[in-house]
Amino acid sequence: MSEALVLESSPRPGVVELTLNRPDKRNALSVPLLEELVAHVRSAESDEANRVLVLRGAGKVFCAGLDLAEATDPEQAHRSAHAVAEALKAVARCRLVTVARVHGAAIAGGAGLMAACDLIVADAAAKIGYPEVHRGLVAGLIMHFVVRQAPLRAVSELMLTGTLIDAKRAAALGLVNRAVSGDELDAEMTVLLTDLLKAAPGAQQRTKRVIDRTAPGDLEADLDQALADHMQARQSPEAAEGLAAFLEKREPSWRLH
Numbered sequence: 001m002s003e004a005l006v007l008e009s010s011p012r013p014g015v016v017e018l019t020l021n022r023p024d025k026r027n028a029l030s031v032p033l034l035e036e037l038v039a040h041v042r043s044a045e046s047d048e049a050n051r052v053l054v055l056r057g058a059g060k061v062f063c064a065g066l067d068l069a070e071a072t073d074p075e076q077a078h079r080s081a082h083a084v085a086e087a088l089k090a091v092a093r094c095r096l097v098t099v100a101r102v103h104g105a106a107i108a109g110g111a112g113l114m115a116a117c118d119l120i121v122a123d124a125a126a127k128i129g130y131p132e133v134h135r136g137l138v139a140g141l142i143m144h145f146v147v148r149q150a151p152l153r154a155v156s157e158l159m160l161t162g163t164l165i166d167a168k169r170a171a172a173l174g175l176v177n178r179a180v181s182g183d184e185l186d187a188e189m190t191v192l193l194t195d196l197l198k199a200a201p202g203a204q205q206r207t208k209r210v211i212d213r214t215a216p217g218d219l220e221a222d223l224d225q226a227l228a229d230h231m232q233a234r235q236s237p238e239a240a241e242g243l244a245a246f247l248e249k250r251e252p253s254w255r256l257h
Helices: 031-046 074-093 109-115 131-135 140-146 152-161 167-173 182-196 201-214 219-234 237-247
Strands: 006-012 015-020 052-057 097-102 105-107 119-123 127-129 178-180
Touching (some): 015 031, 109 140, 131 152, 140 219, 167 178, 219 237
Parallel strands (some): 052 097
């Protein structure tokens, strides 16, 4: 049997921890990994004893984004995009309080997975960003979450330039809850989990539903439209050139000097 792409553990009662487990690929979001993740999320929330779901990454980074080997395969593109959308929905709709523990980097689809969580604790030096425009792609599936969390001017800058920022600045923009030094990350997670587990579970779940209803946008409708926009971009000549340039470690043809 192949090694699990998502590891599940229970570090303390009421908490389920899911670890993206492709460290050699910087936890790139392949279809099998995304499908495993959705199954684990649904399994975790089916147990009434569980209160909090933690997402983290094995190795040097939280998640570097899509598996580009799949992204450049026309036969996999549609399945990959839908798998990302289903994973974002599963995390966002999870009845448990979801917390992303971010280290190293959360980029593109990895930043989207982070953004779908209720709360984020990050190493202040971790790199966060949405470089899809550098690849000829559109970060549409992530947009639903990011525009609800950061000022529109900041969203425009990050999405239109594709520039990576550190988690300290991301916290200032509202994209991260707590940015701490790397050696304090686990201690800060412990503090947050302790605070979350003090709350009444029923009230906490109802509060999540109220927040979701109050926040602008509709998850299903937004992701359906974003999926169409994302697929249109992914099937474009720009995407073919951008992904090829990235894999070949060269400048794309549109890059001006």
